[in-house]
Amino acid sequence: MICCKDFRPITLADQDFFREFFQKYPQVHSDNTFINIVCWNHYASYTYAECDGSVVITSTIEGEHSLRGPIGPFNPDLLDKVLRLAAKDGGERAYYIFDEETKNAIESKYPDILITEDRDFFDYVYRTEELANLKGKTFLTIRKHLNRFRKKCSYVVEEVTPEKLGELEEFLVKWCKWRECQENRVLGEEKCATLFALKHYEELGLSGRLLRVKGSISAVAIFDELNPSTALVHFEKGLPDCQGIYKGINYETAQILLGTYEYINRESDVG
DSSP: OOOGGGOEEOOGGGHHHHHHHHHHSOOOSTTSSHHHHHHTHHHHOOEEEEETTEEEEEEEETTEEEEEEEESSOOHHHHHHHHHHHHHHOOSSOEEOOSHHHHHHHHHHOTTOOOOOOGGGOOOEEEHHHHHHOOSGGGHHHHHHHHHHHHHOOEEEEEOOGGGHHHHHHHHHHHHHHHTGGGOHHHHHHHHHHHHHHHTTTTTTOEEEEEEETTEEEEEEEEEEEETTEEEEEEEEEOTTSTTHHHHHHHHHHHHHTTTOSEEEOOOOOO
16 A cells, blocks of 8 residues: 655755656646646645555645646556545645546546645646637726736836846845735745746746836736646736736736637646
8 A cells, every 4th residue: 555655855956857848748727737836836835645546745834745646657556545644644624636637537446535626736727819809898907907007117028037136036026015915825925936936947947027117027927838838927017106006917928828728728727
């Protein structure tokens, strides 16, 4: 039986393994990405185990253990072992499901098991074309906010490059002061995750765009590929210098990704 001693901590050194593995088994949820795992590792203490060609991942948040997987080729025996381990060592949220395939497999094999939705971790997924064009009544309000922002704030769009990372760290400090990160643990942890991403920006193969207003950075979006059809926006931050700044960075990010990815995943809002 798989046990806790089979797991080892996830580190930057595991990047090549996970990138190759997730290329072979593309993921659909933002939480199952190496970048999110390694950037939030300080908070969730991720570990993993390789079992029969699959990967099982654990996280520990505030002393509570959770498992996910096995990710990889369907293996009902291994799934049974992982669920038993979750029941034995997991906390209140002992096991997470991040894709329909795993959910269907569990419901089929264990029809009496209780599965509860957690909307706090539902990803926001959009068609790139919709965010880039904002057509129709659905996006009327967003178009109004965006047009107001573009009229009132003259901005330039720039690619995030290594020489701008120091300036972005200063921008992040301003953002955190505005959002009072010291009063909100999740925002404080998100600051740490974003700083990690900036520190290892090139190493992680990230991409990004920033908006500069009156010479200063006012917004930034950091993204990469989740799967061949979907781009994943890991971090999106804006300062209150100009009303509608988030609509602006969202729109400009969609312009960059249009034609390359059918969908944009903007992650969950963690409630």
